Amino acid sequence: MRFLPALLILLLAAGCRVAAPSGPVTSPTSPQTFAPTQTDTLSAGLLPWRQFFRDSALVGLLDTAMRQNLDVRIAVQRVEVYQAQYLARRGALFPTVSAGGTTGLDHYGLYTMTGVGxxxxxxxxxxxxGQRVPTGLTPDYFAGLRSSWEIxxxxxxxxxRRAAYLRVLSSEQGRNLVITNLVADVARAYYELQALDSQLATLERNAKLQEEGLRLIRIQKQAGRVTELAVQQFAAQALRTxxxxxxxxxxxxxxxTNINQLLGRYPQTIRRTxxxxTQELPANIMVGVPATALLRRPDVRQAELELRATHADVDAARAAFLPSLTLTxxxxxxxxxxxQFFNPSSVVYGVLVGLTGPILNRAQVRADYRQAVAGSYQGYYRYQQALQAGFREVVVGLRGLENYRAAADLRAREVAQLRSAVATANELFVAGYASYLEVITAxxxxxxxxLNLATARQAQLxxxxxxxxxxxxxxR
Structure with missing residues (x-):
């Protein structure tokens, strides 16, 4: 019997051994620059959206979206949920104290230790x-404080607690990610709306010119210079426009309607310029070094914090194999x-010290540990995914900015050439040196x-x- 406590401790220690998980397969390191010619050290991602966008109408829409967008409000409440979970995890470190009272009646048999006693x-x-114990039904009254504290x-x-705290920070980065996507969605829809306005103005202007051309071709038909086929071709082109x-x-x-939904309001007219x-880009785009630029992305920060939280989950799961010391x-x-209940002699107090740990049936503990390790691997791979996605988006954005700028310049020159061609075709048609088909084609x-020029300018923005x-x- 003297060696029984030591034997129990050895059994608990034997059931606590667990190997540390092997690390996940590492991914290749990221390049040092986004592009061979990129030498900027300051990233445009540091600029707040109020400074990045120079259109006052767009800034007003973004300000409304920040106040009323439902996705942002949901993200804020998601942060509240994780903060509540953190408070619960932090509270588990402190003892619990509860007040209560119990009343019971027991009948003890004649051949039980309590009954004989x-x-x-x-x-x-x-x-x-007053100290005689009722032997028929024995009452038991208790009122006081009970506590439980796991050391x-x-x-x-x-x-x-650390995992919960890191998830609070991760949820805040998730909220920032929602705001980032909201700003981008509103700006993209706004520039699309500008491009559609430009295309509509182009169509309406050409429609008027084509109506005037249709009127003139009808006059020329009456004069016998063209046939009904020419009138039909001009009329069809006007209908198409x-x-x-x-x-x-x-x-x-x-x-x-899409913009209004992003702004958290019902459909109404969107004010825009x-x-x-010759509209300029919102701001001078500089990208900086990948190692610092990508780490400013909310999704990368969120993935990093979630990865650190999964590491804390693994530590907690490994510690679950060890004995738990509880004071009660x-x-x-x-x-x-x-x-005699309120007699000072009825005051009782005591403490129970418990040491428990898994020995035989550890399936649940092992399952929790394996789940935590797998979650840690997933967090690491999601972090790598976020880095790779960010690098890809920056590289594509840089190339696209240069290519769409060149495409817009070339299409502007194309429009100038074709406008001159229309004027030339009209003059040649009046002089009888060009057919009506050449005028229609021009x-x-x-x-x-x-229309393509407006689309190219939209793509650049x-x-x-x-x-x-x-x-x-x-x-920001």
């Missing part, structure tokens, strides 16, 4: 009448006589080129927004 007690000459010897509770205008108006309505032919003190009033070509988001901007 009560019978012998009542026969003792050392007790008075965190191995850091299990501290690891859980009018149908494109209606389609564009529908797209404008859909885009305005027109898309200027109590103090209060306890008596089998209601009349008009259709310039219309398509003007959208690419700048995408690059700004890829660099971690928008949530």
């Amino acid at each position: 009560n019978f012998d007690t009542n026969l003792s000459q050392n007790i008075d009448g 965190d010897i191995w850091g299990k509770l501290r690891s859980r 009018e149908s494109l205008a209606f389609e564009t108006r529908q797209r404008i309505t859909e885009t305005e 027109p898309l200027r032919p 003190p109590y103090v209060g009033l306890n008596s089998f006589s209601a009349s 008009q259709r070509s310039v219309l398509d080129a003007e 959208l690419q700048s927004v995408n690059l700004y988001r890829a660099l971690g901007g928008g949530w």
Whole structure:
């Protein structure tokens, strides 16, 4: 019997051994620069969105979105949930104290230790009448304080608290990610709306020119210079332009509705400035060094914090194999006589010390440990995914910004050439050196080129927004 406590401790220690998990397969290191010619050291992602976007109408829309967007409000409440979980984990480090009272009635058999003991007690000459125990039904009254406190010897509770705290920080980065995406979505929809306005203005202007051309071709038909086929070709082209205008108006309505939903309000007219032919980008785009630029992205920060939280989960799961030391003190009033309940002699107190640990059936503990290790691996791979996705988005954004800028310049020159071609075709047609088909082709070509020019300018603006988001901007 003297060696029984030592034997129990050895059994607990034998059941506590668990190997540390092997590390996940490492991914290749990221390049030192986003592009061979990139030498900027300051990233545009550091700029707040109020400074990055120079359009006052867009800034006003973004300000409304920050106050009313439902996704942002949901993200804020998600942070509240994780903060509550952190408070619960932190509270587990402190003792719990509860006040309560119990009342019970017990009937002990004649051949039970308690029954025999009560019978012998009542026969003792050392007790008075108030200390005699009822032998039929024995009451038991208790009122007082009970406490339970698990001593965190191995850091299990501290690891859980750390994991909860890191998830609070991760949820805050998740909220920043929602804001970043919201800024990008509103800006993209706004520039799309500007481009649609420009396309609609182009269609309406060309529609008027084509109506005037149709009127003149009808006059020339009456003079016998052209046939009915020419009139039909001009009329068909005017109808095509009018149908494109209606389609564009529908797209404008859909885009305005989308913006209003992002702003957390019901459909209404969106105030915006027109898309200027020489409209500049929101700000000078600089990207900086990948090692610092990518770590400013909310999704990368969120993945990093979640990875650290999973490491704390693994530490807590490993500590679960070790014995737990629990103190259970109590103090209060306890008596089998209601009349003596409030007697100072009825005061009782004590403490119970418990040491428990898994020995035989450890399936649940092992399952929790394996789950924590797998979660740690997942967190590491998600972190690598976030880094790779961020690097890809920045590289694509940089290339796209250069390519779309060159495409917009070339399409502007194309529009200028085709406008000159339309004027030349009209002059040659009046002089009888060109057919009406050449005039129609020139008009259709310039219309398509003007629409494509608006699309190219839109793509250039959208690419700048995408690059700004890829660099971690928008949530400040």
